Amino acid sequence: MALILNEEQQLLKESADGFFAEKAPISQLRHLRDSKNEVGYDQSLWKDMAEMGFAGILVSEDHGGADFGLVGAGIVAEAMGKNLSASPYHASSIVGASIIAAGGNEQQKASLLPAITAGETVATLAVDETGQHDPEGSVLAAEASDGGYKLSGMKTFVQEGGAADQFIVLARTSGNAGDRDGLSLLLVERRAGGLIVDSTAMADSRGWARLTFEGVQVAADALLGEEGKAMDVLEPVLDKARIILAAELLGMAQECLDRSVAYLKERKQFGVLIGSFQGLQHRAAELYGEIEVTRSAILKALQVADMGGDFRWFASLAKAKACKTAELATNEAIQMHGGIGMTDEFDIGFFIKRARTVQALYGDFNYHADRFARCAGY
Amino acid sequence: MSNLETFRSETRDWLEENCPPLMRKPSSGEDDICWGGRNFVFQSEDQKLWLERMGTRGWTVPTWPTEYGGGGLSKEEAKILAAEMRRIKARTPLISFGIWMLGPALLKFGTHEQKLEHLPKIARGEIRWCQGYSEPNAGSDLAALATKAEDKGDHYILNGQKVWTSYADKADWIFCLVRTDFEVSKHNGISFVLFDMASEGVSVKPILLISGNSPFCETFFDNVRADKANLIGEENKGWTIAKYLLTHERTGISDMGLPAPLNALATEKRGTVDGEIADKMLRHQIAEHEIDAAAFVFTLERAKDEAKAGGELGAFSSMLKGYGTELNKARHELILKVNGSDAFEWEGQFSNEGAIARQWLRTKGNSIEGGTTEVQLNIIAKRILDLPT
Numbered sequence: 210m211a212l213i214l215n216e217e218q219q220l221l222k223e224s225a226d227g228f229f230a231e232k233a234p235i236s237q238l239r240h241l242r243d244s245k246n247e248v249g250y251d252q253s254l255w256k257d258m259a260e261m262g263f264a265g266i267l268v269s270e271d272h273g274g275a276d277f278g279l280v281g282a283g284i285v286a287e288a289m290g291k292n293l294s295a296s297p298y299h300a301s302s303i304v305g306a307s308i309i310a311a312g313g314n315e316q317q318k319a320s321l322l323p324a325i326t327a328g329e330t331v332a333t334l335a336v337d338e339t340g341q342h343d344p345e346g347s348v349l350a351a352e353a354s355d356g357g358y359k360l361s362g363m364k365t366f367v368q369e370g371g372a373a374d375q376f377i378v379l380a381r382t383s384g385n386a387g388d389r390d391g392l393s394l395l396l397v398e399r400r401a402g403g404l405i406v407d408s409t410a411m412a413d414s415r416g417w418a419r420l421t422f423e424g425v426q427v428a429a430d431a432l433l434g435e436e437g438k439a440m441d442v443l444e445p446v447l448d449k450a451r452i453i454l455a456a457e458l459l460g461m462a463q464e465c466l467d468r469s470v471a472y473l474k475e476r477k478q479f480g481v482l483i484g485s486f487q488g489l490q491h492r493a494a495e496l497y498g499e500i501e502v503t504r505s506a507i508l509k510a511l512q513v514a515d516m517g518g519d520f521r522w523f524a525s526l527a528k529a530k531a532c533k534t535a536e537l538a539t540n541e542a543i544q545m546h547g548g549i550g551m552t553d554e555f556d557i558g559f560f561i562k563r564a565r566t567v568q569a570l571y572g573d574f575n576y577h578a579d580r581f582a583r584c585a586g587y
Numbered sequence: 588m589s590n591l592e593t594f595r596s597e598t599r600d601w602l603e604e605n606c607p608p609l610m611r612k613p614s615s616g617e618d619d620i621c622w623g624g625r626n627f628v629f630q631s632e633d634q635k636l637w638l639e640r641m642g643t644r645g646w647t648v649p650t651w652p653t654e655y656g657g658g659g660l661s662k663e664e665a666k667i668l669a670a671e672m673r674r675i676k677a678r679t680p681l682i683s684f685g686i687w688m689l690g691p692a693l694l695k696f697g698t699h700e701q702k703l704e705h706l707p708k709i710a711r712g713e714i715r716w717c718q719g720y721s722e723p724n725a726g727s728d729l730a731a732l733a734t735k736a737e738d739k740g741d742h743y744i745l746n747g748q749k750v751w752t753s754y755a756d757k758a759d760w761i762f763c764l765v766r767t768d769f770e771v772s773k774h775n776g777i778s779f780v781l782f783d784m785a786s787e788g789v790s791v792k793p794i795l796l797i798s799g800n801s802p803f804c805e806t807f808f809d810n811v812r813a814d815k816a817n818l819i820g821e822e823n824k825g826w827t828i829a830k831y832l833l834t835h836e837r838t839g840i841s842d843m844g845l846p847a848p849l850n851a852l853a854t855e856k857r858g859t860v861d862g863e864i865a866d867k868m869l870r871h872q873i874a875e876h877e878i879d880a881a882a883f884v885f886t887l888e889r890a891k892d893e894a895k896a897g898g899e900l901g902a903f904s905s906m907l908k909g910y911g912t913e914l915n916k917a918r919h920e921l922i923l924k925v926n927g928s929d930a931f932e933w934e935g936q937f938s939n940e941g942a943i944a945r946q947w948l949r950t951k952g953n954s955i956e957g958g959t960t961e962v963q964l965n966i967i968a969k970r971i972l973d974l975p976t
Contacts, residue, residue: 212885212888212889213889213892470972470973470974474974482975485974485976490964490965490968490969490972491964491965493968493972493974494963494964494965494967494968495964497972498909498910498967501906502879502883502886503882504886505882506882508885526878526881526882530879530882578878579874581877581878582864582870582874582877583863585850586850586854586862587850587853587859587863587864587874
């Protein structure tokens with residue numbers, strides 16, 4: 210397969226770029242932040258995204274989705290990264306929908322996938338329990354109780370936790386922290402008794418939450434997939450999610466470069482445009498190279514993931530490289546903007562805040578560099 | 588059967604019959620490369636035979652027109668030929684600066700007579716070429732070159748010096764940038780001429796590098812005659828040709844070899860603990876490097892696919908050149924770390940005459956030759972990012 214976008218994907222890119230630039234520019238995120246919006250995104254935008262087919266981009270046509278594949282999903286994420294568009298796209302349409310599609314039974318799929326596709330239900334994964342991503346380290350307990358399960362423990366860094374209707378909780382049904390076996394995925398409704406949802410205001414002004422489970426009782430049919438075998442379902446889904454996050458980071462990095470280059474062409478000091486200074490030209494040109502190289506790794510990972518098979522190495526490559534490049538791009542953007550880059554009034558600062566949280570989500574650079582090496586056998 | 592399928596089966600039969608057995612064995616290094624030329628010493632009768640057969644057919648330069656000694660193949664046919672050669676592990680019959688650099692420039696800028704004169708000899712490997720570009724005071728600022736060409740009617744008389752002339756001591760002819768006008772701005776007084784290295788007044792001195800022997804030479808011209816019949820393009824318009832040729836050179840350099848990952852070397856040399864390279868810091872550095880290297884390999888793949896789909900590579904080749912060569916330098920620093928003090932042995936059998944140390948030092952030139960990394964960044968800033976000068 211050629212490592213370029215095909216015609217259909219190119220058209221999607223044009224329509225996604227136009228859509229988010231018009232419907233969800235950075236001013237929308239600024240407004241959400243300033244109005245202390247608890248939902249964390251603009252609900253009419255999410256409705257429009259569902260109508261565009263973005264909310265069901267990975268969902269099969271049987272369940273009403275667009276079934277556009279991961280390359281398409283990455284194109285949409287990149288456009289959202291450029292505009293810092295806030296929505297439950299990643300949490301629900303990528304992660305939630307993929308877990309249900311991969312692990313759910315026919316009834317679970319039929320009840321949840323069309324609702325996710327329509328934007329009516331937001332499902333999100335609750336996986337991490339500490340500041341470090343470590344799915345196998347989960348200790349939140351799910352004990353057999355009343356023919357179902359009783360959950361006790363906590364989860365943190367839950368995407369769109371502020372607004373989600375369904376939490377997909379990674380819980381330990383047997384074994385100890387660090388064991389790959391013994392983990393199970395359980396569906397927990399937001400209104401379940403004993404579940405405390407604390408919306409957490411994070412640097413990126415998005416809808417994160419911390420969850421506390423005080424003996425939350427769920428029925429046996431809350432189980433997604435096989436008991437104790439959650440990682441077999443979750444790991445490939447997390448890998449897809451990681452590549453899509455990489456695409457979002459790529460969009461941010463590209464926008465940081467574009468805005469910085471535009472600024473270099475208008476700002477004058479010493480009587481000349483600062484873009485004529487070689488010191489700044491080389492910073493921008495090096496960043497350009499890193500972004501292009503990152504773009505290739507991500508497109509490759511998206512294509513390989515679409516083909517199926519083992520794509521763990523590609524996923525960790527894409528996320529690791531995107532983390533590094535996004536870190537560089539957001540730092541360079543502030544430096545190249547000078548003093549104005551430090552002001553809240555100027556938009557460029559929003560990128561570094563969002564980038565760092567996305568970098569941390571589902572494994573940062575170190576996590577994925579280590580995993581990249583292990584996948585390659587060293 | 589479609590035309591291409593017929594071509595494939597005919598090609599397969601011909602190669603089967605004509606590729607000598609020794610030429611189907613993997614090359615054991617630089618000594619096995621066939622450069623051609625008047626003074627080339629063939630390593631074997633098979634090597635000579637292979638060049639003759641392929642050269643006669645024009646398949647040393649499959650896509651060049653047949654009237655100029657090429658194979659006249661379409662891109663699709665050339666792909667099939669390459670695939671069929673790979674299938675039987677056939678060696679490349681001829682590698683030369685004539686094929687890689689001068690040929691494309693002559694095809695684009697040469698007259699019919701000039702093409703007829705020079706291209707078939709390149710195709711058959713009869714004449715080996717070198718490139719006279721850099722001078723002691725014209726490196727990154729190549730257009731400042733000062734080798735003087737005096738107009739003597741039907742010929743020029745050349746005086747001056749070139750440097751970094753690869754294989755000048757082995758080449759038969761040179762394609763050379765000279766100054767034909769000192770009065771105008773520097774880009775507008777340069778001409779592109781060809782002449783015989785055996786001409787009176789040409790002398791060559793090889794350059795010893797920090798890595799040891801090298802193909803580079805200093806080349807001196809003392810009243811050398813160059814016929815105007817071998818002026819390519821118009822007088823004083825040589826810079827256009829020079830730039831065209833540099834783009835070819837850059838793409839070639841960034842495309843050179845995709846080395847095997849370092850982890851195999853490191854696990855073998857340094858051992859493992861629980862399946863991981865025993866030295867944790869080294870493992871970390873290798874992983875970081877291999878992430879960049881893998882992403883770069885996919886970038887070369889993407890660039891090729893974009894070119895195939897009809898896109899122009901343009902200044903993107905500057906990014907590939909800069910990134911690729913910096914990566915290669917970093918890689919060789921890591922190879923030193925993997926090998927420890929063994930890496931510094933300079934002579935002797937144990938180290939294969941200091942191969943690791945010499946290769947490491949040689950990579951330092953990668954980001955200088957063919958345009959420094961800084962020049963590539965300037966090109967990106969100007970032509971891609973459109974930043975002001």
